[in-house]
Amino acid sequence: MKKTILIVLLNAFLCQLFAQITYDEIASSKLNAVRQLKIKLPNDYNPDSEIIHPLIIVFDGDYLFEPVVGQLQFQTYFDDMPSSIVVGVVQANERFYDGYCDEVTGLPKESGLRFHEFVADELIPYLDSEYKTSKFKVAVGHDLMGNFINSYLFKEDPLFDAYVCLSPDLSGTVKDYLGERLEFFKDDIFYYMATSDKDLPGIRDAVIDADGQISQVNNQYLTYYFDDFKNDTHYTLVTSAIARSFDKIFELYKPLREKELEEKVLPYEGTLDKYLVDRYKRIEDLFGIKKPITEEEFDKVVKIAEQREDLESLEKIGKLAKKLDPESLLGTYYLAQYAEKVGKTKKAKKLYESALTLEDVSHINREFIFSKIDELTVVDTDNDEGEEEDDEDN
Template sequence: MKKTILTLLVCVLYLPLSAQITYDEISSSELNTVRQLKIKLPKNYDPSSGIMYPLIIVFDGDYLFEPIVGQVHFQTYFDDMPSSIIVGVIQGSERRYDGYCDEVTGLPKESGLRFHNFVAQELIPYLDGKYNTSKFRVAVGHDLMGNFINSYLFKEDPLFNAYVCISPDLAGTVRDYLGKRLEFFKDDIFYYMATSDKDLPYIRDAVLSANSQISEVKNQYLTYYFDDFKGDTHYTLVNGAIAKSFDKIFQLYQPLREKELEEKVLSYEGTLDKYLVDRYDRIEDLFGIKKPITEEEFEKTVKVAEQRSDLESLEKIGKLAKKLNPESVLGNHYLALHAEKAEDIKKAIKLYEASLTLEETDLIVYDFIESKLEELRSTIELGELEKELEKEKRKIEKEEKKAEAKAKKEAKKNDDN
């Protein structure tokens, strides 16, 4: 039921996108023909902006392109993945020739090798030259083309960073040595594979065998995901596989969520400002996108610092927020909160007073700052009153002791007389 609702939602979101899909063609010397392309650019794409976008190449673009466009729109709507350039390769009656592989090696040969070279030597350079593509590339293929995209893994420098192999028709060397090949990468590789209990039996057997191999791979640079769907056929598993694979591949890009906060942030060895910086540096390194740390993520990290009673992290998060957004009230707010918890109330007041000259945020507004100032000033006044009362109390106690000593002295004098 849940999967059905999600599928319907993706379809609803996709409806207005069909008008935004454009068609292009590329003349290929490798194929000695012209190939048709379907292209979906990000919303508000501006070639002069300098913003770079991951490139998603959809093999079997005749029928896989539209579901992927809908899924990408769905996930970017919730900021679960970056806006991307999606290119579907229309293969039509050429598909069998495009995916033609040697039965022994499982790697492209003859017409398949020409198509392999077309993608690597003509299509990708053409797209990189025409659009603002980042260095992160995703390949998606189903069945025959699910096997074909693995051929790029067997090159010294893989063409793609992420591979979505949906019910791939694995063959030969690819089937038998895929796990071994994935052991040797020294750069990040994402690999996703899926089958189902109602998949074509010969495909399912080969996929399960490959999964057993890959599951044993010990490589810190490999991120591997596998799904074995229940009740889906060779074709109906496609939508679920697309959704699951994109969610996993772009997991790092997603906003900080409870699971990451509990499993990684809370137990992080070091100050939490470094966790944030390292996380977003990795997003930039991997996807070629500079994503800003949101106010909500700062807020969640601060709450973890408070949970850890980690005043050092709280102060450093404040300094980081101030550095990244010097015109915003956010950094001052966290620094004031740190001063308050360190019982330096006068410093906290000064920081909040300075905040009134900075820009409000969605969570930290001037009314809140004024209420904090009123609270802290009351604390100062109450503290000063308590000090005065304590001073007066000590004065009275001193006078009482003095009077008591004098009385004892007088009593002793009378006894002596």
């Protein structure tokens, strides 16, 4: 019975997923042909909104598009990556010609060069004009096209910010110069590559050699990940590799979790409001999108401040939360806690009372606030003499 229910739910999910996939066509002067595109927009996509989304270009869109979309749906559900626009390039019988490269250099030539220019000069500008795309762009390719996407690394201004090379069929001198090329980037670049112990022998050997080079690169702007899967073939490694690549590429985007709290937030030198501001500024700078700090994340950082006995951070987190959302009681509540902890009971009581006039948050119980007000009311008023009635916004 449970198995039947799971199958029904899975089928319902897949039906919904594929119903949301649309098809488009783009006429290319570079290719002298019309190319079909598969497009999956975010569930919350609104063409009239100011919200923008990273763009993921899937080469081999004939068979690779759906696995990418499925993984995206899964990871965005848990807020592990931003909602993104996925575009699959349908290549079909043109695949060999699209990925045609010089045997010596490994770089596109003839039909491959025309396809390279089509993507850079026609496809990306078209998508940027038609959809709400951010500056962050990801290329995903397998086998022949896993090698092809490396050609964009060798442009003066690389077309993509992240490269997902799934068992790439590295050819020519590209495989010998990948590490050297990645050494010189001065802007953030992500590079992911995967093989497996049951991969095609020639492909596996070249990938292992390339990994040896790239692993030696010392470049603060390069984020490199490599997976060598066990018991997967050239084809079955694809789904695991897509999941791993997205998990790594969008690691910064994920909500604050225990590992980061323990390893980075707890020992942070400075007030914790600055950690939050810097973290989310980095997300905006990197992915070109604005991600709000959630109530849960504020709460987690406040708990770290308490663990550090860091009252200055508690006050500054309160001010930050109030600045970002003045209608929420969150910031005022933290400021009330700060005032209470430093002995300013009159001010704490006023702030708790003020919090009750503001919008609720999920993890703060209003009954608890009422109890704090009652508790502070019975405190001997002599304890409050001389308190500074400074504005909590200062």
